[in-house]
Amino acid sequence: MHKLPIPTELIEHENQKLIGELNRDFDTLGEKLSRRNIDIEAITSRTATFEVAIPTWGVGTGGTRFARFPEAGEPRNLMEKLEDCAVIQQLGRASPTLSPHFPWDTSDDWNAVLEYTHALGLTFDAVNSNTFQDQPGQNYSYKFGSLTHHDAAVRQQAIAHNINCIELGKKIGSKAITVWIADGSNFAGQQDFTHSFELYLQSMKEIYQHLPDDWQLFIEHKIYEPALYSTVIQDWGSSYLAAIELGNKAKCLVDLGHHAPSTNIEMIVARLIQFKKLAGFHFNDSKYGDDDLDAGSIAPFQLFLIFNELITAENRHAETFQPAYMLDQSHNVTDPIESLIASASMVRKSYTQACIVDREALQNFQVANDPMMAHKTLTAAFEADVSAVVAMTRYRAGGAIDPIRVYRASQYRNNKAKTRPQEISSSSGIV
Numbered sequence: 001m002h003k004l005p006i007p008t009e010l011i012e013h014e015n016q017k018l019i020g021e022l023n024r025d026f027d028t029l030g031e032k033l034s035r036r037n038i039d040i041e042a043i044t045s046r047t048a049t050f051e052v053a054i055p056t057w058g059v060g061t062g063g064t065r066f067a068r069f070p071e072a073g074e075p076r077n078l079m080e081k082l083e084d085c086a087v088i089q090q091l092g093r094a095s096p097t098l099s100p101h102f103p104w105d106t107s108d109d110w111n112a113v114l115e116y117t118h119a120l121g122l123t124f125d126a127v128n129s130n131t132f133q134d135q136p137g138q139n140y141s142y143k144f145g146s147l148t149h150h151d152a153a154v155r156q157q158a159i160a161h162n163i164n165c166i167e168l169g170k171k172i173g174s175k176a177i178t179v180w181i182a183d184g185s186n187f188a189g190q191q192d193f194t195h196s197f198e199l200y201l202q203s204m205k206e207i208y209q210h211l212p213d214d215w216q217l218f219i220e221h222k223i224y225e226p227a228l229y230s231t232v233i234q235d236w237g238s239s240y241l242a243a244i245e246l247g248n249k250a251k252c253l254v255d256l257g258h259h260a261p262s263t264n265i266e267m268i269v270a271r272l273i274q275f276k277k278l279a280g281f282h283f284n285d286s287k288y289g290d291d292d293l294d295a296g297s298i299a300p301f302q303l304f305l306i307f308n309e310l311i312t313a314e315n316r317h318a319e320t321f322q323p324a325y326m327l328d329q330s331h332n333v334t335d336p337i338e339s340l341i342a343s344a345s346m347v348r349k350s351y352t353q354a355c356i357v358d359r360e361a362l363q364n365f366q367v368a369n370d371p372m373m374a375h376k377t378l379t380a381a382f383e384a385d386v387s388a389v390v391a392m393t394r395y396r397a398g399g400a401i402d403p404i405r406v407y408r409a410s411q412y413r414n415n416k417a418k419t420r421p422q423e424i425s426s427s428s429g430i431v
């Protein structure tokens with residue numbers, strides 16, 4: 001095992017100060033839950049199994065259309081991103097996997113990358129392709145589209161890039177590729193909706209042919225931006241149609257920020273599960289659009305309701321139900337490591353809350369047409385403070401009871417500010 005970035009003694013030292021309080025909170029919650037015939041130890045074990053992947057682009061400071069305010073000590077390359085991800089996992093213990101982005105995450109020596117990744121106790125999750133921006137030296141521009149461009153040569157370039165991502169993913173142990181395209185239009189009349197979707201399907205079929213048998217293709221929809229009038233894969237309907245056309249290995253990925261405000265995302269999740277097409281999630285939060293705020297920071301109830309659907313499916317062992325959980329956020333005003341630790345903890349908390357819903361009672365109230373009691377049964381789980389369970393999973397796995405407190409005490413960012421002088425702007429941002 002490679003030396004982990006945060007000194008173990010520091011974690012133990014800080015935990016010692018908090019363990020008494022945590023034990024008391026855990027026991028109090030355990031007593032409350034036992035009144036509802038819920039065994040806190042069983043819930044804690046289940047919570048510990050929930051993991052969420054970190055996007056490698058998330059450890060760099062994000063930005064808006066207006067500006068980016070880089071954090072001193074930001075990672076400048078894949079190896080440094082891995083180190084930051086190791087901090088998140090070491091303290092938070094909920095995110096041992098990483099989702100890389102090509103060609104942002106380049107390397108001349110993938111064996112060294114793999115060795116380092118595994119030494120840090122990490123592995124790679126789904127790979128992400130990028131045909132939404134031009135790369136230096138590339139033959140054709142994606143200004144007017146990629147997989148749906150009118151020029152076949154542009155489409156072929158975008159297809160080849162996706163196939164290359166699959167090849168890279170095979171090397172690093174990934175089992176899925178997430179495809180999000182920026183293709184769309186800014187003006188009414190600019191694009192023939194039917195034709196562009198036909199071209200999309202044609203291109204995606206070529207990519208699909210290169211998928212290994214044990215791989216999946218995740219289709220990520222987005223209602224708008226950067227195209228502001230229409231996007232080719234604008235919602236879960238188009239995503240679902242494409243997934244059906246492509247085959248069993250193609251599924252629909254739900255990025256929480258990629259919907260119109262007030263969309264009932266939990267219902268979309270339920271439908272995709274029912275028809276075996278839910279690929280997984282990009283967790284984040286938003287108020288107005290694709291804000292890429294920290295998961296659960298604005299609408300924690302929505303996050304809970306999504307997990308309520310997921311736990312319903314998990315409990316009934318829904319066929320082929322194995323969603324990939326990832327974060328996809330842009331950190332503009334916080335230290336990305338702190339935001340990612342807090343977000344991973346937040347989704348774990350929502351998962352835990354959904355686990356303690358009294359589903360038998362809920363179903364009975366639904367059947368009895370008792371909306372008030374059905375609602376009260378569901379919200380009782382959301383209102384329960386299960387923080388002690390989530391903290392206990394971290395503590396028992398060797399992480400920090402209060403990870404942000406330990407992170408700050410470690411001076412990790414200040415130390416990196418000295419050893420990572422910024423050269424060029426880092427490749428991170430909103431996806």
Ligand SMILES: [Mn+2]
Pocket residue numbers: 220255282328431
């Ligand atoms: Mn996303």
